[in-house]
Amino acid sequence: MATKPEGTQATRETEAELxxxxxxxxxxxxxxxxxxxxxLRQRLAGLFEIVYxxxxxxxxxxxxxxxxxxxxxxxxxxxxxxxxxxxxxxxAELAKADPGKLLQGRGKTVRHVELRxxxxxxxxxxxxxxxxxxxxxxxxxEAGAKGATILKAEExxxxxxxxxxxxxxxxxxxxxxxxxxxxxxARS
Numbered sequence: 333m334a335t336k337p338e339g340t341q342a343t344r345e346t347e348a349e350l351x352x353x354x355x356x357x358x359x360x361x362x363x364x365x366x367x368x369x370x371x372l373r374q375r376l377a378g379l380f381e382i383v384y385x386x387x388x389x390x391x392x393x394x395x396x397x398x399x400x401x402x403x404x405x406x407x408x409x410x411x412x413x414x415x416x417x418x419x420x421x422x423x424a425e426l427a428k429a430d431p432g433k434l435l436q437g438r439g440k441t442v443r444h445v446e447l448r449x450x451x452x453x454x455x456x457x458x459x460x461x462x463x464x465x466x467x468x469x470x471x472x473x474e475a476g477a478k479g480a481t482i483l484k485a486e487e488x489x490x491x492x493x494x495x496x497x498x499x500x501x502x503x504x505x506x507x508x509x510x511x512x513x514x515x516x517x518a519r520s
Contacts, residue, residue, distance in 0.1 A: 350481070350483075358413075379473060382402040420442065426465060
């Protein structure tokens, strides 16, 4: 996990890496994602920005969290090949703060709003959802505070590289166990 304090060489390297992640998308999605990131960083000043790159799904996710743990995030900006979405980790609980019925999804917790432009983000309904998410999480962003950016993309690559071996080992054990059971039945 790479935590990058503001104003350092490490921050410049983090921003360069993030720019490479954004560059994977069509220019319109890339520009929208970058503009929305700037808006969220300003609105959620002081929160950690945790970056996940899900290469298999083709998505870049920026989670804004009061802690260094992404699963505690209030919201996430997700860039995908077909557009940009703003996810709310406790979106199901935010339904009553969504009179415009913008939240989409049917999961137990997470809901999202599709954003096609910066103007979509600037709607009062989105601000109401952000305020409700902050209240629900008991978080108060501090104007001018600078949160750290944490890149978890490399961790994910390493974890994914280990997974196939573990999956093969488990499958081999399962197959061997089934074979042993069949052999035992055949002897009976």
